Amino acid sequence: MIQRHEYPWERDTTDEPPRIGVFVCHCGHNISSVVDVERIARHAARLPNVRHAETCIYTCSDASQQHIKEMIRRHRLNRLVVASCSSRTHEALFQETLRESGLNQYCLR
Numbered sequence: 001m002i003q004r005h006e007y008p009w010e011r012d013t014t015d016e017p018p019r020i021g022v023f024v025c026h027c028g029h030n031i032s033s034v035v036d037v038e039r040i041a042r043h044a045a046r047l048p049n050v051r052h053a054e055t056c057i058y059t060c061s062d063a064s065q066q067h068i069k070e071m072i073r074r075h076r077l078n079r080l081v082v083a084s085c086s087s088r089t090h091e092a093l094f095q096e097t098l099r100e101s102g103l104n105q106y107c108l109r
Contacts, residue, residue, distance in 0.1 A: 008102040013078040018049040021077040023068060025059035025084035040083065051075045059084045065097050072101040081109045 022044040026032040037055045045053035052075045056064045059082055071077065080103075082094050095105035 007099050010099075010104055011078070011102045013103070013107070016078050018079050019051045019075065019077050020047075020049050020079040020081060021068070021071055021075060022047075022050055022053040022081045023059050023064075023083070024053070024055045025082070026055060026057050027085055028058065031084070037083075044081070049079075051077060060090050060093055065093070068094075068097055069101050072098075072103065078103060079107045079109075 022041065024037045024041045024044070026037055031037060041053045041055045044050055052071050054071075056067070058064060059068075068080070072080070080094065080098060082090075084090060091108070094108050098105045098108055
C-alpha cells in the first residue's frame, strides 16, 4: 500500500543567479477580499530577479501545483515565493512541488 516516491536529481543552482517565481493566492475570497492580490503580483513582477509573477485562485490545488511545476520548467525558476494561507498548513505541499521539480525544497519563501 505504501508507494516509494521517486524524485528527480536535485538541480545544482549554486552558481545560478536567482530566478524567482512569485505566486500570490486569492484563496477563493478569503485573501482577495482584504488584499489586492493583482496589485501585489504586478509589484512583485518588477522586483529584481523575479522572472515570473502571477495570481492563482487556489494555489494549493492540484491544478495549480502542476501549473507551478510548468512555470518552474518554462522560466527555469530556482526560487519560489508563495503568498497564500498559513505556511504551517501548506509549506510541506509547496516544498514537495519544488522537490518534484528538481529543486531544493528550502528554496521556498
